[in-house]
Amino acid sequence: MRFVFSVLGTFFKLGLQPDVITFSTIIHGFVLDNQVPEAARVFTKMVEGGHCKPNVVVCNTLIKGFCKIGNNSFAIQLLTNMEERGFNPDTVSYSTIIDSLAKGTLIDEALKLFAEMIRRGIAPDVVTYTSLIQGLCDIGRCKQATRLLNYMVSQSVFPDLVTFNVLVDTLCKDGKVVEAQSVIEIMFQRHIEPDTITYNSVMDGYCLRGEMDEAEKVFDLMVWKGSMVNVRSCNILINGYCKSKNVDQAYRGLQGFRGNDF
Known part of the structure; x- marks a missing residue:
C-alpha cells in the first residue's frame, strides 16, 4: 500500500x-x-x-x-x-453496521437501525437476522431472539445453519436443552443437517444439567454419524464427568479418546 x-x-x-x-x-x-x-x-x-x-x-x-x-x-x-448524495444504501450497508452494533452489545441501537431498514423498504437477509439473533442471545434476551427467528421465517427469509446454531447454543447454555432439541427438529424439517457445533452445544447443555446419560447418547450419535467428533466434543464430555464427580469415567473416556485418535 x-x-x-x-x-x-x-x-x-x-x-x-x-x-x-x-x-x-x-x-x-x-x-x-x-x-x-x-x-x-x-x-x-x-x-x-x-x-x-x-x-x-x-x-x-x-x-x-x-x-x-x-x-x-x-x-x-x-x-x-449516502442518501444525501443521491444514492441509496443497500442491505449490505445496513447489515454491516447492525452486525457491528450487535457484537458490541449495542443491540437496542442495532434493532432501531433494523426497524429503519424495513421502514425504508430495504429487505434484511439471513446475515442481518443472524447478527441480531446472536446479539440478543449474547445478552440473554433469548425469548426475543426466538420471536425474531419466527418473524424472519414469516418474511420468507429462511435461517441457515449458523442462525440455528446460535439459538441452539444459547438455549443449551441456559439449560434449556428441551427447547434446543425443538429447534433441531425445525432444522430437520427444513432439511438443514446439524453439524458438530450443533451437537457439541446440546451435549454441553446436558453436561451442565448433570444429565450425563443424555450427553453420552449425543456423543454416541455423533460417532455413529461419522467424522463429527472433535477434541472439543471429547473435552465437553470429560468436563461433564468431572463436574458430576465421576473422575474414573472421565479418565476411561480420556483413554478411549486417545485410542480413537481424538
Whole structure:
C-alpha cells in the first residue's frame, strides 16, 4: 500500500483519469491493511476533488472499515450521507453496521437501525437476522431472539445453519436443552443437517444439567454419524464427568479418546 499514491501520481502525469474502480480498489486495500483513516482520506479526496462520484460499493467498503475499528458512529454518519448524495444504501450497508452494533452489545441501537431498514423498504437477509439473533442471545434476551427467528421465517427469509446454531447454543447454555432439541427438529424439517457445533452445544447443555446419560447418547450419535467428533466434543464430555464427580469415567473416556485418535 505504500506505493499506491506513487502509482496514482503516475495516472495524472500520463493524463489518465482515475475512475470509481481505481478509488474503490485503493480504499479496499487500506481497509484490508487496517489503515481505515487513510481509506477515509482517500474517500474525502475522491468526493471533494470531483474526480468521480463514489458508489454504493465504495461506501460499503468504508462502512466496513469503520465498523472493523469499532467506529460505529462514523459508519452511521456515512450511511446518512449516502442518501444525501443521491444514492441509496443497500442491505449490505445496513447489515454491516447492525452486525457491528450487535457484537458490541449495542443491540437496542442495532434493532432501531433494523426497524429503519424495513421502514425504508430495504429487505434484511439471513446475515442481518443472524447478527441480531446472536446479539440478543449474547445478552440473554433469548425469548426475543426466538420471536425474531419466527418473524424472519414469516418474511420468507429462511435461517441457515449458523442462525440455528446460535439459538441452539444459547438455549443449551441456559439449560434449556428441551427447547434446543425443538429447534433441531425445525432444522430437520427444513432439511438443514446439524453439524458438530450443533451437537457439541446440546451435549454441553446436558453436561451442565448433570444429565450425563443424555450427553453420552449425543456423543454416541455423533460417532455413529461419522467424522463429527472433535477434541472439543471429547473435552465437553470429560468436563461433564468431572463436574458430576465421576473422575474414573472421565479418565476411561480420556483413554478411549486417545485410542480413537481424538
